[in-house]
Amino acid sequence: xxxxxxxxxxxxxxxxxxxxxxxxxxxxxxxxxxxxxxxxxxxxxxxxxxxxxxxxxxxxxxxxxxxxxxxxxxxxxxxxxxxxxxxxxxxxxxxxxxxxxxxxxxxxxxxxxxxxxxxxxxxxxxxxxxxxxxxxxxxxxxxxxxxxxxxxxxxxxxxxxxxxxxxxxxxxxxxxxxxxxxxxxxxxxxxxxxxxxxxxxxxxxxxxxxxxxxxxxxxxxxxx
Numbered sequence: 001x002x003x004x005x006x007x008x009x010x011x012x013x014x015x016x017x018x019x020x021x022x023x024x025x026x027x028x029x030x031x032x033x034x035x036x037x038x039x040x041x042x043x044x045x046x047x048x049x050x051x052x053x054x055x056x057x058x059x060x061x062x063x064x065x066x067x068x069x070x071x072x073x074x075x076x077x078x079x080x081x082x083x084x085x086x087x088x089x090x091x092x093x094x095x096x097x098x099x100x101x102x103x104x105x106x107x108x109x110x111x112x113x114x115x116x117x118x119x120x121x122x123x124x125x126x127x128x129x130x131x132x133x134x135x136x137x138x139x140x141x142x143x144x145x146x147x148x149x150x151x152x153x154x155x156x157x158x159x160x161x162x163x164x165x166x167x168x169x170x171x172x173x174x175x176x177x178x179x180x181x182x183x184x185x186x187x188x189x190x191x192x193x194x195x196x197x198x199x200x201x202x203x204x205x206x207x208x209x210x211x212x213x214x215x216x217x218x219x220x221x222x223x224x
Contacts, residue, residue, distance in 0.1 A: 006103065006186050007102075007103045007104065009182050009185065009186045010102050010103060010182070010183060011102075011104075013126075013178075013179045013180070013181070013182025013183040013186065014098060014099075014102065014179065014183065015179070016175045016176075016178050016179035016182065017091070017094060017098070017175065017176055017179025017183070018179075019175050019179075020091070020126075020129075020171075020172045020173065020174070020175030020178075020179060021088070021091035021092070021094070021095065021126075021129065021172075021176060023168055023169075023171060023172035023175065024084070024087050024088060024091060024129065024169070024172040024173070024176065025088050025091075026165075026168065026172075027084070027133070027137070027165045027168050027169040027172055028050065028084040028085065028088060029049070029051065030049055030164075030165050031047050031048060031049030031051065031052050031053065031054045031064060032047050032049060032163040032164045032166075032168075033047075033049045033050065033163050033165045034047065034048040034049075034140075034144060034161065034162070034163050035048075035161050035163045036048075036158050036159070036160050036161070037158065037161075043057055043058040044056070044057055048160070048163075049163075049165065050077055050080055051067060052064045052065060052066045052067060053065055074143075076136075076139050076140055076143050077140070079136065080136030080137075080139065083132045083133075083135055083136040084132070084133065084136055086129075086132050087129045087130075087132035087133045087176075088129075090125050090126070090128050090129035090132060091125070091126065091129040093125045094122045094123070094124075094125035094180065095122070096122075097118050097119075097121045097122035098118065098121075098122025098123065098125075099122070100118050101116065101117075101118035101119030101120075101122060101183075101187075102115075103115075116187045119184075119186065119187050120183070120184055120187045122180075123179075123180040123181070123182075123183030123184035123187070124180065124184065125180070126176050126177070126179050126180030126183065127176070127177055127180035127181065127184070128180075129176045129180075130172075130173045130174065130176030130177030130178075130180065131173070131177065133169055133173035133176060134169075134170065134173035134174075134177075137165075137166055137169035137170055137173065138170075141162060141166050144160055144161065144162060144166075147160060148161065
């Protein structure tokens with residue numbers, strides 16, 4: 001029963017982590033981190049991501065333009081690029097490490113200790129990927145809020161608002177962290193259920209002759 005619960009926890013953690021990793025990859029590349037509606041021209045909606053800016057018109061046409069230079073970007077976007085790419089790499093590493101450690105995976109079945117270590121390393125990689133996703137998304141969202149409520153900017157100037165990718169990134173980071181936590185907790189329960197190895201005791205007969213008895217007869221006992 002405990003083994004089945006542990007296997008279910010591993011499957012649930014792996015599915016959550018995979019869902020979070022895919023969502024994090026989508027968040028990295030879609031230009032939906034910020035959105036802007038122009039009051040003067042309501043037929044156009046501006047959206048911005050880490051790599052490009054797009055203009056969606058009412059007739060369905062979408063025009064995108066890549067950011068000109070990496071160094072010309074604001075600091076938040078530059079660090080967000082690096083962290084999101086790091087998150088995607090850590091998520092891939094977590095998949096490669098955690099998959100052989102699952103109980104249903106036949107790899108390394110004769111080495112349960114190695115499977116636990118692989119599963120724990122995969123869970124740690126997923127957890128770090130979740131943190132690497134939550135940090136840039138939250139930072140960009142914080143800067144968006146500050147710019148929106150900036151009193152020094154006239155009210156007639158349009159303000160950037162949250163895009164769909166912001167909420168997707170929050171869900172992705174939470175799924176990655178929860179999946180990594182499930183995988184790590186399953187290794188702890190497996191270690192607690194492992195019985196201790198039996199100790200080998202030397203039989204009494206092999207411990208040597210009993211005290212007071214000589215293994216060889218004395219010479220005087222051979223004299224008749």
